[in-house]
Amino acid sequence: MVRELGFMHTTLAATGYPPSSVHTIVELGNRQSLTAGELVELLGLEKSSVSRMVRKLIEAGEIEEIAHEQDARAKRLRLTAQGQTTLRAIDAFATQQVVAAMSHLSNDQCQAVSEGIASYAIALQAHRLGAEPPVPAQLEIARGYRPGVIGRIVQMHADYYARHSNFGQSFESLVASDMAELMGRLHNPRNEVWVALDGERMVGSIAIDGEGEGGSAVLRCFILDDSARGKGVGRRLLAEAMKFCDEWSFSSTSLWTFQGLDAARKLYEAFGFRLVQQQEGQQWGRQVTEQCFVRPGPAASPI
Known part of the structure; x- marks a missing residue:
């Protein structure tokens, strides 16, 4: 899966950016704005690595710093208009890949893949946090x-x-x-x-x-x-x-x-x-x- 989805490449989703930068753009698109500290937690990267990546994305015109609504000394990060365009291209690329792959599966297989990946992601997160994964409610x-x-x-x-x-x-x-x-x-x-x-x-x-x-x-x-x-x-x-x-x-x-x-x-x-x-x-x-x-x-x- 890592190979087929392109995570071994130096760039991801036809953007020219490395995987960590692409995930930063996606997270900012999902959450509207984030602090650098919140990005460190979300991406699981070192603070210094996130700082360098954020600076490069700002210089590239993809994201910008805005004043923190609760702390004037802090900054929040959000996508620029260019960043929103990049995000739409990332989404389109990802959708095309998934749709093309799932077209080879039956409806039942697609459902099994969707549920299996979701469950596995929850289990991985629980392992990383040292917690028990939530037990799904039985119908x-x-x-x-x-x-x-x-x-x-x-x-x-x-x-x-x-x-x-x-x-x-x-x-x-x-x-x-x-x-x-x-x-x-x-x-x-x-x-x-x-x-x-x-x-x-x-x-x-x-x-x-x-x-x-x-x-x-x-x-x-x-x-x-x-x-x-x-x-x-x-x-x-x-x-x-x-x-x-x-x-x-x-x-x-x-x-x-x-x-x-x-x-x-x-x-x-x-x-x-x-x-x-x-x-x-x-x-x-x-x-x-x-x-x-x-x-x-x-x-x-x-x-």
């Missing part, structure tokens, strides 16, 4: 209907499958119709819905339609918001739904999906689902290979 799994659940489930489906599979309005309308119909039958205790909550925001869902033929159930509306991926939320939701199915002793639980959703398929199979049917279909809004997975009930023979 809550809540059972039952709540206001907005239909619209939120539809939105998560529409957003994800528009990006992943280029599904459009017909798919969104199909999901909306199915969810409205199912939620209208939650008075039957054999039907249930669960959501994953990040505070008050719904970031995942799953439902069981327990009115299938011959005492069977259907797993429906299993979806995660991008912010919830890679955190074990899908496994927790599926575990709740399968526990419910076993408590009701459904003869089997089935679900319909389509070919290409490999991460979801691995999770289904980990909970005992097996592929039993495959066919071409267009109900999703375009031609796909539909797949039916079935999980036997607790008293049934394996399929």
Whole structure:
């Protein structure tokens, strides 16, 4: 990563400046103004090194000294108009590099990279400061209907499958119709819905339609918001739904999906689902290979 991002070069981000100077411009852009002492802390450099670098950037016209609002003897540093232009060029360069690299990854991989880098950065900072990294709050799994659940489930489906599979309005309308119909039958205790909550925001869902033929159930509306991926939320939701199915002793639980959703398929199979049917279909809004997975009930023979 150090090599690919150019940190081994004498200059960075096509600026003609060394990495420490580029980071100084970025920090000043993010924080509006800083003292030299604050820069020492942010960059982790010696005071003498920061002083020399600041002087060179002032001479180059990138930053300027202004009076400290609370101490007339002290100075704060801020970007000049030229420095703001340089900052925009740095941002554009960085964005182009990241976008070009991420274009080689799937949506799920991009999400994993983003979350992984963020977590690693937090851990590195905690190690440097000799502190324990903060423990991320675990998302809550809540059972039952709540206001907005239909619209939120539809939105998560529409957003994800528009990006992943280029599904459009017909798919969104199909999901909306199915969810409205199912939620209208939650008075039957054999039907249930669960959501994953990040505070008050719904970031995942799953439902069981327990009115299938011959005492069977259907797993429906299993979806995660991008912010919830890679955190074990899908496994927790599926575990709740399968526990419910076993408590009701459904003869089997089935679900319909389509070919290409490999991460979801691995999770289904980990909970005992097996592929039993495959066919071409267009109900999703375009031609796909539909797949039916079935999980036997607790008293049934394996399929």
